[in-house]
Amino acid sequence: MTAARRLDRLFCERALLAGGWASGVLLRFDAQGMIAGLEAGLDAPPAGAERAAGPVVPGMPNLHSHAFQRAMVGLTERSGPAEDSFWTWREVMYGFVGRIDPDSLQAVAAMAYAEMLERGYTSVAEFHYLHHDAAGRPYADVAETSKRILAAADAAGIGLTHLPVLYAQGGFGGQPAGEGQRRFLNDPDRLLAIVEACRAAPGGHRTGLALHSLRAVSPDAMAAALNGLSALDPAAPVHIHIAEQTAEVDACLAWSGRRPVEWLLDRGWLGPSWCLVHATHVTPDEVAGIAASGAVAGLCPTTEADLGDGLFPARDFLARGGRFGVGSDSQVIIDAAEELRLLEFGQRLAARRRNLLAPEAGASTGAALYRAAVAGGAQALGLPEPAGGLATGQRADLVVLNPDDPRLYGRNDDMLLDSYVFAGARDAVRDVVAGGRLVVRDGRHVDADAIRKGWRHAVDRLNAA
Numbered sequence: 001m002t003a004a005r006r007l008d009r010l011f012c013e014r015a016l017l018a019g020g021w022a023s024g025v026l027l028r029f030d031a032q033g034m035i036a037g038l039e040a041g042l043d044a045p046p047a048g049a050e051r052a053a054g055p056v057v058p059g060m061p062n063l064h065s066h067a068f069q070r071a072m073v074g075l076t077e078r079s080g081p082a083e084d085s086f087w088t089w090r091e092v093m094y095g096f097v098g099r100i101d102p103d104s105l106q107a108v109a110a111m112a113y114a115e116m117l118e119r120g121y122t123s124v125a126e127f128h129y130l131h132h133d134a135a136g137r138p139y140a141d142v143a144e145t146s147k148r149i150l151a152a153a154d155a156a157g158i159g160l161t162h163l164p165v166l167y168a169q170g171g172f173g174g175q176p177a178g179e180g181q182r183r184f185l186n187d188p189d190r191l192l193a194i195v196e197a198c199r200a201a202p203g204g205h206r207t208g209l210a211l212h213s214l215r216a217v218s219p220d221a222m223a224a225a226l227n228g229l230s231a232l233d234p235a236a237p238v239h240i241h242i243a244e245q246t247a248e249v250d251a252c253l254a255w256s257g258r259r260p261v262e263w264l265l266d267r268g269w270l271g272p273s274w275c276l277v278h279a280t281h282v283t284p285d286e287v288a289g290i291a292a293s294g295a296v297a298g299l300c301p302t303t304e305a306d307l308g309d310g311l312f313p314a315r316d317f318l319a320r321g322g323r324f325g326v327g328s329d330s331q332v333i334i335d336a337a338e339e340l341r342l343l344e345f346g347q348r349l350a351a352r353r354r355n356l357l358a359p360e361a362g363a364s365t366g367a368a369l370y371r372a373a374v375a376g377g378a379q380a381l382g383l384p385e386p387a388g389g390l391a392t393g394q395r396a397d398l399v400v401l402n403p404d405d406p407r408l409y410g411r412n413d414d415m416l417l418d419s420y421v422f423a424g425a426r427d428a429v430r431d432v433v434a435g436g437r438l439v440v441r442d443g444r445h446v447d448a449d450a451i452r453k454g455w456r457h458a459v460d461r462l463n464a465a
């Protein structure tokens with residue numbers, strides 16, 4: 001468990017609330033790390049209340065993470081003998097996966113989670129498919145690696161929505177899994193046993209479930225897993241990788257005659273507890289279908305750029321009232337603001353225009369993106385009271401922006417968020433409170449030394465393996 005100090009009250013000169021920016025805000029946190037009370041308009045902090053060192057915004061939920069991939073960063077950026085793509089990246093990842101054991105997984109995940117906190121994320125949805133040993137045999141405890149993820153989240157003090165992933169076949173139509181995939185494989189019953197073990201574990205984490213992709217799970221296995229989850233918790237989050245690659249769209253068409261998102265929409269399963277990760281290659285009808293379902297689009301712009309996936313039609317989706325959040329996915333970059341920046345920049349590069357994702361003329365693009373991603377991310381993680389600002393009943397997750405950062409100096413309210421999203425760098429995040437604990441102070445995780453030591457040890461062992 002993190003040594004981070006628990007706060008019971010925080011006075012904010014200026015804070016972004018669900019209803020907008022407010023002055024003189026006093027937040028009260030309960031012992032479970034929730035916002036139990038909120039008053040605005042106070043002239044001065046009450047005696048004894050801690051004072052935020054800068055403007056306060058809600059922390060960003062990270063809706064898509066594969067923590068172990070943090071240790072792969074930099075290993076996939078050399079061109080191969082043939083054309084490189086997502087699929088050649090995947091081969092490198094499979095080779096890397098074979099070297100990870102539970103100890104290194106836990107140390108790498110703790111490092112990734114500490115970095116997330118330092119860069120503005122206060123909670124994370126872990127899309128976890130590395131279940132078994134290198135030979136594909138379950139550990140003595142079938143939930144061993146999931147429990148290592150829970151322990152890493154506790155060590156860093158980040159909020160966790162754990163999503164054990166169902167991965168059951170090598171490709172569409174029941175193709176057998178390859179050697180590189182054997183650590184991932186479960187049938188629905190064994191996956192649900194992992195889900196139940198995580199639900200029973202201490203620590204107050206949320207548990208949902210993920211279907212790896214349409215290619216990795218048969219329709220019957222999907223239905224069995226969803227029924228099993230719904231019996232445990234009908235509102236639990238369900239995430240799926242979908243339409244990330246055109247080759248996947250083509251294979252899905254060959255298998256079913258439908259595009260991936262069309263196939264899912266046809267099932268009638270989608271709703272607000274769903275998160276469609278990537279959804280990059282979608283038609284206007286699919287865009288409309290996702291938006292109407294209330295599901296969240298899980299966008300990971302830096303990973304999608306790194307992997308050469310393509311560009312999600314964000315303008316059309318937002319114009320239809322679609323909900324979205326952002327994720328650090330492959331961890332090539334861990335930075336909440338940078339995901340939003342690249343989301344907007346991608347649209348600008350494609351359309352050769354500016355400020356494309358602002359909701360109306362004159363509105364702040366940075367503030368609109370930030371607020372929408374906080375609300376959509378919280379929905380995707382199954383957090384209470386999702387909104388684009390702080391409110392009573394939410395987890396006490398907040399970021400104190402750094403008033404001494406030259407890029408933020410002299411900027412207020414929405415303009416401050418424009419500076420943070422479009423120009424913010426390492427210094428922009430000063431302090432971070434996650435679940436009511438002060439986990440980052442002056443830009444550095446409070447347990448950074450111990451977590452970095454564990455990380456270096458894990459990297460040395462991975463390099464030697």
Ligand SMILES: [Zn+2]
Nearest residue numbers: 066127241329
């Ligand atoms: Zn992913």
